[in-house]
Each structure stands twice: as C-alpha cells, then as structure tokens.
Amino acid sequence: MNEIEKLTELFTQFPGIGPRQARRFVFFLLRKENGYSTMLIKSINDALQKVRQCSDCLRYTTMQHSNTRCRICSDTQRTQEQLMLVEKDTDIDQMEKSGAYTGMYIVLGGNLSLTGKKGFIREKELFTYLKNHKNTFNEIILALSATPDGEYTADYLITKFKETEGVKESKITVLGRGLSTGSELEYADSTTLVQAMKNRK
Amino acid sequence: MNEIEKLTELFTQFPGIGPRQARRFVFFLLRKENGYSTMLIKSINDALQKVRQCSDCLRYTTMQHSNTRCRICSDTQRTQEQLMLVEKDTDIDQMEKSGAYTGMYIVLGGNLSLTGKKGFIREKELFTYLKNHKNTFNEIILALSATPDGEYTADYLITKFKETEGVKESKITVLGRGLSTGSELEYADSTTLVQAMKNRK
Amino acid sequence: MNEIEKLTELFTQFPGIGPRQARRFVFFLLRKENGYSTMLIKSINDALQKVRQCSDCLRYTTMQHSNTRCRICSDTQRTQEQLMLVEKDTDIDQMEKSGAYTGMYIVLGGNLSLTGKKGFIREKELFTYLKNHKNTFNEIILALSATPDGEYTADYLITKFKETEGVKESKITVLGRGLSTGSELEYADSTTLVQAMKNRK
Amino acid sequence: MNEIEKLTELFTQFPGIGPRQARRFVFFLLRKENGYSTMLIKSINDALQKVRQCSDCLRYTTMQHSNTRCRICSDTQRTQEQLMLVEKDTDIDQMEKSGAYTGMYIVLGGNLSLTGKKGFIREKELFTYLKNHKNTFNEIILALSATPDGEYTADYLITKFKETEGVKESKITVLGRGLSTGSELEYADSTTLVQAMKNRK
Numbered sequence: 001m002n003e004i005e006k007l008t009e010l011f012t013q014f015p016g017i018g019p020r021q022a023r024r025f026v027f028f029l030l031r032k033e034n035g036y037s038t039m040l041i042k043s044i045n046d047a048l049q050k051v052r053q054c055s056d057c058l059r060y061t062t063m064q065h066s067n068t069r070c071r072i073c074s075d076t077q078r079t080q081e082q083l084m085l086v087e088k089d090t091d092i093d094q095m096e097k098s099g100a101y102t103g104m105y106i107v108l109g110g111n112l113s114l115t116g117k118k119g120f121i122r123e124k125e126l127f128t129y130l131k132n133h134k135n136t137f138n139e140i141i142l143a144l145s146a147t148p149d150g151e152y153t154a155d156y157l158i159t160k161f162k163e164t165e166g167v168k169e170s171k172i173t174v175l176g177r178g179l180s181t182g183s184e185l186e187y188a189d190s191t192t193l194v195q196a197m198k199n200r201k
Numbered sequence: 202m203n204e205i206e207k208l209t210e211l212f213t214q215f216p217g218i219g220p221r222q223a224r225r226f227v228f229f230l231l232r233k234e235n236g237y238s239t240m241l242i243k244s245i246n247d248a249l250q251k252v253r254q255c256s257d258c259l260r261y262t263t264m265q266h267s268n269t270r271c272r273i274c275s276d277t278q279r280t281q282e283q284l285m286l287v288e289k290d291t292d293i294d295q296m297e298k299s300g301a302y303t304g305m306y307i308v309l310g311g312n313l314s315l316t317g318k319k320g321f322i323r324e325k326e327l328f329t330y331l332k333n334h335k336n337t338f339n340e341i342i343l344a345l346s347a348t349p350d351g352e353y354t355a356d357y358l359i360t361k362f363k364e365t366e367g368v369k370e371s372k373i374t375v376l377g378r379g380l381s382t383g384s385e386l387e388y389a390d391s392t393t394l395v396q397a398m399k400n401r402k
Numbered sequence: 403m404n405e406i407e408k409l410t411e412l413f414t415q416f417p418g419i420g421p422r423q424a425r426r427f428v429f430f431l432l433r434k435e436n437g438y439s440t441m442l443i444k445s446i447n448d449a450l451q452k453v454r455q456c457s458d459c460l461r462y463t464t465m466q467h468s469n470t471r472c473r474i475c476s477d478t479q480r481t482q483e484q485l486m487l488v489e490k491d492t493d494i495d496q497m498e499k500s501g502a503y504t505g506m507y508i509v510l511g512g513n514l515s516l517t518g519k520k521g522f523i524r525e526k527e528l529f530t531y532l533k534n535h536k537n538t539f540n541e542i543i544l545a546l547s548a549t550p551d552g553e554y555t556a557d558y559l560i561t562k563f564k565e566t567e568g569v570k571e572s573k574i575t576v577l578g579r580g581l582s583t584g585s586e587l588e589y590a591d592s593t594t595l596v597q598a599m600k601n602r603k
Numbered sequence: 604m605n606e607i608e609k610l611t612e613l614f615t616q617f618p619g620i621g622p623r624q625a626r627r628f629v630f631f632l633l634r635k636e637n638g639y640s641t642m643l644i645k646s647i648n649d650a651l652q653k654v655r656q657c658s659d660c661l662r663y664t665t666m667q668h669s670n671t672r673c674r675i676c677s678d679t680q681r682t683q684e685q686l687m688l689v690e691k692d693t694d695i696d697q698m699e700k701s702g703a704y705t706g707m708y709i710v711l712g713g714n715l716s717l718t719g720k721k722g723f724i725r726e727k728e729l730f731t732y733l734k735n736h737k738n739t740f741n742e743i744i745l746a747l748s749a750t751p752d753g754e755y756t757a758d759y760l761i762t763k764f765k766e767t768e769g770v771k772e773s774k775i776t777v778l779g780r781g782l783s784t785g786s787e788l789e790y791a792d793s794t795t796l797v798q799a800m801k802n803r804k
Binding site: 203205207208211214215217222225226227228230232235237238241242245249251261262289290291 | 404405406408409412415416417418423425426427428429430431432433436438439441442443445446447448449450452453462463464490491492
C-alpha cells in the first residue's frame with residue numbers, strides 16, 4: 001500500500017466518509033499549498049493536547065491549565081441543583097446556545113439500543129458521579145433523543161434512578177414533546193399530537 | 202395533440218407529478234385490464250358526487266343524504282365549546298387518529314405567506330362562521346404548522362380575534378412546541394429546545 | 403370504505419404512488435374546478451377507446467380508423483429491412499426524437515430478469531412476428547438497457563435468433579456502449595471505458 | 604477561537620464537508636484512541652513528502668528515489684506514441700483499472716468552464732510538454748467528461764492542436780459515446796442515442 005492508499009484508508013474511518021471521498025481528501029491535501037497541511041497537523045496536535053475529557057460532565061473540551069473539570073462544571077454561578085443527561089458533546093453546545101438551561105451536565109456518550117447491537121452509555125461513570133453527588137440535585141433532566149432508542153435509554157435510567165439512594169429523592173424529568181420547528185401536522189405522529197395538545201398554551 | 206399526450210398533460214397537473222411520471226400513468230392505464238379504468242372513472246365520479254364541502258368545517262368529505270354538515274360537525278357528542286383551526290383536510294384525519302381532541306374544526310385551506318406570494322386562507326368563511334357562533338367557544342386552538350408561514354398566519358389571526366366581538370372572549374391557544382418524534386438534540390433549534398425545557402415533565 | 407378511501411386506494415396502484423400522495427390526488431380532484439375532472443374522465447375514456455395496441459410493434463398508440471397497425475409500422479417510407487427491439491413504448495419516442503433510426507420496431511414489454519423474479523418479455527408475439535417476416539430483415543438491433551437484466555435478455559434472444567430459420571441470416575447488433583451524456587471518467591466503470599476506447603474517433 | 608473550533612474550521616475546507624460534519628470529525632479524533640491520530644499525522648506527513656507531482660503527466664503520485672517522472676511516464680514498455688488527456692488524477696486510476704489503454708497521460712487538472720467562472724486547465728504545462736514531445740504522438744486522445752464543460756474544453760484544445768506544429772500531424776480522437784453501464788433508453792438523450800446507433804455492433 002503506497003502513501004496515497006494509506007492516507008485514503010485512514011480517512012475512510014472518518015464518520016460518514018466512503019473510499020471515493022477519502023481519496024478526494026488526499027488529493028485535496030496534496031494540491032493545497034503546504035501551509036494548510038502544516039496548520040492542519042498543528043491543529044490536530046493542539047486539539048489532542050489541549051482538549052481533555054472533563055472529569056465531571058465527561059465531554060471533550062478545552063481545559064485551562066491543570067484543571068480536570070471544564071468551564072461549565074467549575075462555574076459556581078450556574079445552578080448546582082440541576083443535572084441534565086445528554087447523549088453527545090454537541091448536545092451541550094445546542095442547549096447552551098438556546099439559553100434554556102443553566103445547570104450541570106453529563107454526556108452519556110450514546111444511547112442504549114433496543115436491538116442491543118451497538119448501544120452504549122457511560123453507565124459506570126454516571127453512577128459513580130451520582131454517588132459522589134448524593135442528594136445534590138433537585139432535578140435530573142433526561143434530554144435524550146425522541147427516538148425509540150432515546151426513550152428506551154430514558155426508561156432504563158429512570159428505573160435505575162428510582163432504586164438508587166441519594167438519587168431517587170430527585171425529581172426526574174424528560175424534555176417536553178410537541179411540534180418541533182418545521183413540523184407540519186400532516187406528517188406528525190399521534191404521540192407528537194397528543195403531547196402538542198397537552199402542552200398547548 | 203393525440204389522446205396519449207392529452208391525458209399525459211392532464212396528469213402533469215396532479216400535485217408533484219412531472220411529464221415523465223404522467224406519461225407512465227397513461228401507459229399504466231392502457232396496459233391495465235379494462236376493469237381498473239372503469240373502476241377509477243366510477244370512483245372519481247362517486248367522489249365528486251358524494252363528497253361535498255362541509256358548510257361548517259369546510260373540509261371535503263362524504264356527506265350523508267342531504268346533509269350540509271359533516272359527520273364531525275353534526276356530532277352532538279363532541280365538545281361544542283372548542284374550535285380547532287387546521288390548514289388541511291388531512292390534518293383533521295391526523296388529529297382524529299391521535300384521539301387528542303374531541304371538539305369542532307375549521308379547515309383554513311392553507312397558510313398566509315410571509316413572502317406574500319401564494320398565501321391563502323379562507324378568511325371570509327372563517328369570520329362568517331365565527332360571527333354565526335358568537336360566544337360559543339371557550340377555546341380556539343390554532344393547530345398550524347411550526348413553520349414561519351404557520352406562525353405568521355397564527356399571529357395574524359390572533360390579532361384579528363382580539364378585535365372581534367364574541368371571539369376575543371375565548372381563550373386562544375397554540376399547539377405545544379417541543380421535540381417531535383424522531384428529533385435529536387443535535388439537530389434541534391433553540392426555539393424547540395426552549396419550549397422542550399418549559400414543557401418538561 | 404368511503405368514496406375518498408376508495409379513490410385513494412385506486413390511486414395507490416399508480417406506478418410510484420404511495421398512500422399519502424394518493425390521498426393528495428383525491429383532494430386535488432375534489433378542490434379543482436369541476437371541469438378538470440370531467441376532462442380527465444373524458445380523456446381517460448378517449449385514450450382507452452382510441453389508443454390500441456399495434457398488431458405489429460405491440461406498442462400502445464393512437465390508431466387511425468380501423469387500422470390494426472400503427473403509423474410507424476404502416477409507413478412505407480421507412481426502412482423495412484431493419485428491426486429494432488426495445489423494452490418500453492416510451493423507448494420508441496426517445497429513439498424517434500433522436501432521428502437516429504428509421505426502421506421498424508417491436509416493444510418487448512420488459513426484460514428477462516437474472517434473478518428470475520419478475521422478468522417478462524413478449525417472447526411468443528416476437529417469434530410469431532419474426533416467423534411472419536422470415537428473411538425480411540437485414541439487421542435486428544437489440545436496443546435494450548445497458549443493465550445486467552438488459553444484457554441477459556439480449557444474450558438470451560441472440561442465442562434464440564441464431565437457431566431460428568429466416569432470422570439467423572440477419573445481422574444481429576446491439577447499441578454501442580461508451581460515455582453517455584453527463585458521464586465523468588471518475589464514475590465510469592471498466593466496461594464503459596473499454597467500449598469508449600474502442601469507439602473513440 | 605478555541606482548539607476545537609480551529610480544527611473544525613480547517614475541516615470545513617475539505618471538499619464536500621459542512622460545519623456539522625467537520626465538528627463530527629473533530630470529536631471523532633478526540634474520542635479515537637491516540638494511536639489513530641498519530642498515524643493520521645504521520646500518514647499526512649508521509650504523503651506530503653513522498654508524493655510529488657510527476658513532471659510529465661502532472662499527477663500527484665508516490666515517486667521513487669529522486670525520480671521526477673512517475674512509474675507510468677518512465678515505463679518504457681508502454682506505448683510511447685499515444686497521449687491521453689484526462690481531467691483528474693483519479694481518471695488515470697480508472698483508465699488503468701479498465702486495461703483499455705497502455706499509452707502516456709497528461710492530467711489537465713480540470714475543465715474550462717462555459718460560463719467562464721471557475722474553469723481551469725494546465726494549458727501552459729500541456730503545451731510546453733507537447734513542444735518537448737514534437738512529432739512524438741501518433742494519436743492524442745481527449746478523455747474528458749461527456750458534459751458541456753468537457754466538450755467545450757475538448758473543442759478548445761482541438762482548435763489549438765490544429766494550429767500547433769508537431770501536434771497537428773497527430774490523429775486527435777475523443778472517447779466514444781453511447782450507452783454507459785446502467786443506462787436505460789428511456790432516460791437517454793438524443794446525442795447518446797445517435798452515437799449508440801453509430802457505434803452499434
């Protein structure tokens with residue numbers, strides 16, 4: 001395998017990238033002025049060095065100095081009594097952008113799967129965190145996808161929470177369901193309509 | 202223009218049908234056993250004769266005998282004090298299927314358009330209906346699309362309602378917003394997230 | 403099943419039409435001014451009455467008077483010594499539009515299928531026609547799709563032709579392969595490139 | 604801009620990559636075991652160092668030792684009397700895979716554009732090469748896309764070639780047109796059909 005094939009092969013591991021696009025990436029780098037690749041390599045190195053996983057919320061983010069907790073988790077101005085469980089690092093960005101929430105987060109890293117195939121959540125880390133924060137949270141918000149897997153994960157965790165000392169006392173909530181931006185009634189399913197009616201105002 | 206071209210031309214007026222598919226429809230009819238086309242013609246004739254526009258909710262539906270009001274509008278078991286405004290006939294079917302609503306309906310026939318281009322609602326018929334049903338409704342529910350045009354139409358109608366005697370006394374509501382079935386946080390916009398937080402439970 | 407449901411059901415049998423679009427067709431007809439549906443019904447009736455299957459080429463087309471052969475098959479100005487086999491009625495239109503061919507046609511009505519599932523060609527009619535036109539054609543052109551099924555059908559027919567008296571004397575040809583309009587080399591397969599090289603000029 | 608944003612920004616310059624997928628690339632790298640990123644960086648560096656542009660055909664490829672000409676251009680077993688002009692590096696791979704050609708290549712690096720916007724070919728390098736190879740080629744094959752831009756580029760070059768000493772004596776050919784693999788007659792345009800008829804066999 002020559003250098004072009006090797007690099008193509010590595011790019012095919014990028015999420016959503018097939019062999020043809022991977023090959024295009026390689027020729028893009030070869031044709032680009034040299035400065036770009038140097039910057040790209042520096043930027044990958046920087047990211048790998050400066051971006052670490054927060055010991056609390058488990059997201060990957062830029063950490064200042066020798067901190068082990070991220071900017072959000074160490075922000076004492078935020079509501080310490082609310083915890084939100086999200087699937088992905090980017091979900092935190094979306095939620096922060098909306099301004100709708102000012103509490104703590106934990107990134108589950110995925111969903112359990114109904115079919116059992118590729119499901120994964122950071123269950124051990126979550127319950128260690130909850131053990132270390134016994135009776136800390138008034139409310140735990142499950143901000144998971146409105147999909148079968150997301151709902152299955154929520155159900156699984158709610159059952160577990162109700163059996164866990166120092167957690168079962170918290171109010172457990174899930175995000176409200178209804179018409180999301182762009183929805184038309186014609187394409188809405190019954191669950192969405194029932195919730196949209198309940199939450200009408 | 203021969204018979205094939207004429208029929209192709211008529212089928213291109215069907216919603217979402219281009220010339221190639223229209224042509225395929227024609228050859229489909231020509232190749233099908235004769236009984237099918239006879240049934241199709243009879244069925245179109247039946248629909249045109251037995252399906253009429255309900256004088257109240259304005260939807261097109263099968264009308265019994267000489268009724269001018271549809272099965273829903275003439276059902277005295279339904280809640281007479283709630284009125285729901287929807288865009289399309291099929292929205293009523295979706296809402297009925299969900300079982301979330303048992304009141305009256307009006308089909309607006311579309312949306313006003315922000316760009317002003319093709320916007321249309323049955324405004325005159327709506328306000329005639331409301332005049333004839335002064336002080337009848339406790340609640341008027343705007344069940345419009347969660348799109349810019351849907352929201353523009355809702356805003357327009359709410360303003361009008363507040364200036365209309367016998368209507369402005371009603372509670373005006375809109376369907377709840379939130380995560381609709383299938384939504385993932387990563388793709389949700391801020392409005393949806395803010396509403397999903399407010400409606401969490 | 404009411405009239406709307408019945409008509410919806412019939413429209414779902416149209417090629418490529420699902421229940422939702424079928425339903426939209428029904429409401430389109432109901433909402434359209436009455437003249438349209440009347441014209442549509444008349445046009446379907448006209449097509450069914452005036453369009454007949456040509457006894458020679460087997461395509462469906464407008465037939466004049468009591469003719470059993472279509473305008474093309476009865477055109478004595480056309481080359482009577484060439485026969486082209488196509489899959490679909492519309493293939494004749496495409497070929498005529500190109501002006502590349504002035505001989506006779508036969509519509510096979512489909513392809514044989516490699517998987518054997520839904521394959522179908524009008525084999526019996528084809529060989530009856532060829533028997534009635536013994537030693538008529540200098541050339542028989544197989545103008546089938548450049549797909550596995552099209553090639554399989556071509557191979558099947560060529561073998562049969564070589565065993566058939568009055569046919570095996572004809573030159574049997576297939577359409578040239580190469581880059582079709584819009585093709586880029588990057589997406590071309592080896593067969594196409596080999597043929598494009600052979601046919602370069 | 605933090606490290607995640609910087610790297611995201613760089614990935615958005617990759618061909619066909621929007622901000623969301625670029626962000627996903629970053630988190631993919633952060634979450635991947637460290638060895639992968641190290642390999643990726645090494646592989647990019649290797650490619651940049653070992654892959655050079657061939658001084659003859661102008662493609663980017665692995666070069667042995669201090670060679671300035673690639674494996675194909677320095678292969679004396681290949682036909683030295685044929686030159687093929689292609690648009691992209693990958694076009695050479697496709698052509699080699701087909702086994703249909705054993706001569707020399709030049710990569711134009713793109714197409715001229717009919718609209719004049721972003722069109723680009725390595726015209727200067729091409730004519731320098733042709734000057735250095737006066738009267739070398741029996742045949743020059745224009746293996747460009749069967750698109751308006753590809754045809755415009757071919758026409759432009761053919762005109763130029765006819766005015767160039769030592770080139771105008773060569774036979775100038777273009778790849779054959781016809782049905783490419785997967786083509787159905789119904790979707791073929793007239794040009795394709797005319798060529799497919801001419802090239803039938």
